[in-house]
Amino acid sequence: MSLRGLRMLLLAVPLPGLAAEPPVHEFTLDNGLKILVQEDHRAPAVVSQVWYKVGASNEYGGITGISHMLEHMMFKGTQKHPPGEFSRIIAANGGRENAFTGQDYTAYFQTLEASRLPISFELEADRMRNLKLVEAEFAKEHQVVLEERRLRTDDQPRAKMQEHFESVAYSNSPYRNPVVGWPDDVAGLTLDDLKHWYGRWYAPNNATLVVVGDVKPEEVLKQARKFFGPLKRSELPPVKPQTEVEQLGLRRLAVSVPAKLPHLVLGYKTPSLRTAADEADAYALEVAAGILDGGNSARFSSRLVRGQQIAAAAGAGYDLYARLANLFTLEGTPVQGKSLAELEAALLEEVRKLRDEPIAADELQRVKAQVLASHVYQLDSMFYQAMQLGTAETVGLSWRKVREYVDRVNAVTAEQVQAVARKYLVDERLTIAHLNPLPLPEGAPAPEDAAMGGGHVR
Structure with a gap:
């Protein structure tokens, strides 16, 4: 499964009785x-x-999509465990397993009854250094990945638009390349490409093992030493800075494909927590996204969807935990009878108000409280707790940054939100994309109505 970064909108305020997170x-x-x-x-x-x-x-021209392709091949067996055996063993022990690839990481996970954790460790340690890459399995899975790209991107107008949008919004950042890879690059991948990529990056000194659940830390360490300890480390290549060049003006593009509905995406160049010169800017951008799209009382829902009734749907997003600088995005679909130009003007007007008009104290508090409920609910999931730790650690922050989150967001002021809007949410950093629907072939279902299953395909 390809994930476009994990948006962790975890705005929070103190809540009486909220238990401290375990160490x-x-x-x-x-x-x-x-x-x-x-x-x-x-x-x-x-x-x-x-x-x-x-x-x-981490990829470059000619091999885009290779991390995702290797994710699929990681289920194709080792000398000790033939193809399909990994999944069969996990299922036989009442567990669930899957994997995902993003711009900054590739991750594999299992959920099991606690006493069966050593089974997970034995299997993951085996394929960390002993994956058996053979032509017959590669040829089959290669076709699966090509079909996945067709179904999830080429045949999906919004996904297709997003792909083109990012390739225009970024000039030289590797975020301009899709996680699933460009079509010709994916089609041209070879078994030797995968062997090189696996040997280069899949090593204990390039990995983090995250365990959350009904366990004792010292016992987890004991089992980890048993299964992962004998694995040899690798000589990792240095990762180059890959800094996006300065944008020199507003960019626009139009994507015309068969589709049922028009759509609009705007993206402003912004720093992530890792790349911000002042970390306070990143937290203020996080709050700004919540003000625009933090529940039913947020501005997009109250003003554009219910108030002006110009948007059938509208949203905002910011990825605090990205390895590189990324985009603060706005998107929406106009209601019938309204144009993309009208919706674009309405979205830009909301950004202007963020820049020019101070945020009322009660609105700021309401936004934080609204998202706290979501934060507390998500923390009820062991999987989500592990995701937070793994993401922060893997992108080059520390898991400790996750624990700072509540205090840092609570410290954000209305003045800071206005300041980052003035600094970053400006035309010189903006890219705008319109999806202009072409007529659908006669009798064809609307692509937006197609089922989009999640998970690793194999």
Whole structure:
């Protein structure tokens, strides 16, 4: 499954009675494997995730999509466990497993009854260094990935638009390349390409093991040493800065494909937490996204959807935990009878108000409280807790940054939100894309109505 970055909109305010998050125990094996363990004894279950510090943003022209292709091949067996055996063993033990690829990482996970954690460790350690890459399995999975690209991007107008939008919004950042890869690059991937990529990046000193659940940290460490400890580390290549060049003016593009509805995407160049010169800017951008799209009381819902009734749907997004500078995005679909130009003007007017008009204290507090409910609900998931830790660690922050989140967002002021809007949400940093629907072939279903299943395809 390809994920376009994980948006963690976790705005929060103090809540009486909110229990402190349990401590994270950190270990590092002699071979460089980092281990993060968080106890959660509410149920006799455990989530285990292995995060590799390699994703689409590490790729270059000619091999885009290789991280995603290798993710598929990781289920195709080792000398010890033939193709299909990994999934069969997990299922036989009552577990679930899957994987995903993003711009900044590739991750593999299992959810099991707690006492079966060693089974996960044995299987993951085996394929970390002993993957058996053979032509027959590659040829079959190569076709699966090509079909996945067709179904999830080429035949989906909004996904197609998003792909073209990002390739225009970024000049030289690797984020301009799709996680699934460009069609010719994916079609041209070879088994030797995958062997090189696997040998280069899949090593204990390029990975983080995250375990959350009904476990004891010292026992997790003991089992990790047993299964992962013997693995040899690799000589990792240096990762180059890959800094996006300065944008020199507003950019526009139009995508015309068969589609049922028009759509609009706007993206402003903004720093992530990792790349911001002042971390306070990143947290203020996070709050700004919540003001625009933080629930039913947020501005887009109250003003554009219900108020002016110009948008059938509208949203805002910002990825705080990205490895590189990225985009603060706005998107929407106009209601019938309204044009993309009218919706664009309405979205830009809301951005102007962020820049020019101070945010009322009660609105700022309401936005934080609104998203706190979502934050607390998500923390009820062991999987989500592990995702937070793994993402922050893998993009080059520390898991400790996750624990700073509530206090840092609570410290954001209305003046800081206005300041970052004036600094970053300006035309010189903006790219605008319109999806202009072409007529659908007679009898064809609307692409937007097609089912979009999630998960690793195999």
